Amino acid sequence: MLRRHLLQAAALAGSLPLPALAQESGDIVVAQIGPFTVLPAPDPKELNEGLVAGFEEINARGGINGRKVQLLKLDDAYSFDGFKARLDEAMARKPVALLAPLGSATLKALLDSKLLDSTDITILNAVPGAGVLRDPGHPKFFHIRAGDAQQIQKIVSHARALSIKSMGVLFQDLPIGSSGLASAKAAASADGGGLQIVEAKAGTDAASIAQAAKAIATAAPQSALVVGAPKFVGESIAALRAAGVSQMIFTLSYLPPSALQKFAGQGARGVGIAQTYPNPAGVTLPLQRAFRTAMQTTHPAMTTHTGFHMEGYVTARVFFEAARRARPLTPGGLAEALRRMGEVDLGGFRVNFAKSNVGSSWVDIGVVNADARLVY
Numbered sequence: 057m058l059r060r061h062l063l064q065a066a067a068l069a070g071s072l073p074l075p076a077l078a079q080e081s082g083d084i085v086v087a088q089i090g091p092f093t094v095l096p097a098p099d100p101k102e103l104n105e106g107l108v109a110g111f112e113e114i115n116a117r118g119g120i121n122g123r124k125v126q127l128l129k130l131d132d133a134y135s136f137d138g139f140k141a142r143l144d145e146a147m148a149r150k151p152v153a154l155l156a157p158l159g160s161a162t163l164k165a166l167l168d169s170k171l172l173d174s175t176d177i178t179i180l181n182a183v184p185g186a187g188v189l190r191d192p193g194h195p196k197f198f199h200i201r202a203g204d205a206q207q208i209q210k211i212v213s214h215a216r217a218l219s220i221k222s223m224g225v226l227f228q229d230l231p232i233g234s235s236g237l238a239s240a241k242a243a244a245s246a247d248g249g250g251l252q253i254v255e256a257k258a259g260t261d262a263a264s265i266a267q268a269a270k271a272i273a274t275a276a277p278q279s280a281l282v283v284g285a286p287k288f289v290g291e292s293i294a295a296l297r298a299a300g301v302s303q304m305i306f307t308l309s310y311l312p313p314s315a316l317q318k319f320a321g322q323g324a325r326g327v328g329i330a331q332t333y334p335n336p337a338g339v340t341l342p343l344q345r346a347f348r349t350a351m352q353t354t355h356p357a358m359t360t361h362t363g364f365h366m367e368g369y370v371t372a373r374v375f376f377e378a379a380r381r382a383r384p385l386t387p388g389g390l391a392e393a394l395r396r397m398g399e400v401d402l403g404g405f406r407v408n409f410a411k412s413n414v415g416s417s418w419v420d421i422g423v424v425n426a427d428a429r430l431v432y
Contacts, residue, residue, distance in 0.1 A: 091134035097286035106368020160232035207330035212243035224272035228284025236283030269295035290319025297323030341404030
């Protein structure tokens with residue numbers, strides 16, 4: 057009897073590919089590669105803090121099917137060359153997934169270079185949500201957050217509800233910026249139009265930003281939208297205020313209000329920021345309460361939490377839901393599990409990859425108050 061069982065086990069082992077067997081034992085390795093230096097915004101750091109809180113909660117409850125999750129943190133210094141070098145380092149540890157990589161230029165280069173075609177990795181929750189990263193995207197490239205187009209549609213809809221008839225779009229000469237302008241034009245012309253778009257493109261130097269801000273101020277639209285990388289957004293909003301734009305300014309979800317205040321001072325007050333996750337300070341949803349408990353347990357000295365903290369935590373939770381269903385737990389198995397698991401409710405925030413590689417369409421708008429907090 058024992059001999060027969062041993063022979064059956066050997067036959068089963070022989071039928072499985074060796075990489076699958078390797079992934080099914082020991083810690084589950086995942087990686088985060090991001091601009092932890094160079095980028096003068098806290099986004100990757102806060103994403104990491106949320107990821108750590110999520111995985112510590114998961115590990116404390118026994119991990120995933122009895123296996124702990126180990127998170128690698130690697131700095132790409134905000135460049136594609138840096139990203140490629142760190143990816144090579146990460147791949148030596150055989151990670152199942154790459155979580156929350158950040159940077160539109162880096163991620164666009166990742167897609168254009170077809171590096172994913174030759175790399176055994178699945179990417180979960182790429183940031184930002186620029187359309188050029190999603191259309192056509194890549195089968196290994198999954199997005200949790202609502203895209204920039206959906207955020208801009210929400211902003212335009214909100215502007216229409218306020219009877220705003222014109223909007224200046226100050227955008228960065230970068231994939232996230234040009235894609236955002238296209239989305240703003242499309243949203244403005246939808247539903248019968250009625251919203252005029254005034255555009256101004258800028259580079260990253262102060263003179264270019266000031267010139268674009270002056271052009272928007274001269275056109276005097278009833279509102280403004282700024283689209284670009286976090287530092288660009290902060291400097292552009294400050295430049296718009298300095299140019300005399302007192303009307304309501306909107307932007308996407310990539311610059312936390314506290315960071316915006318550092319760039320624009322009191323000019324940050326009244327800025328509407330699209331949000332792609334529930335309010336991290338809220339307590340109504342089960343997800344919000346679980347998030348707060350996890351953050352307080354892992355980061356007890358932290359007194360405030362941002363949308364990026366929430367995003368990192370949600371990313372860890374979505375990975376858990378897919379990984380516990382994956383058979384086998386390999387990059388390919390994880391991708392298949394994401395598609396097949398259907399709608400998953402994380403406690404008031406739902407994700408569903410059954411129809412596309414974009415899991416959520418949830419968008420809200422928070423307005424920055426005098427204390428650099430969002431009011432919903």
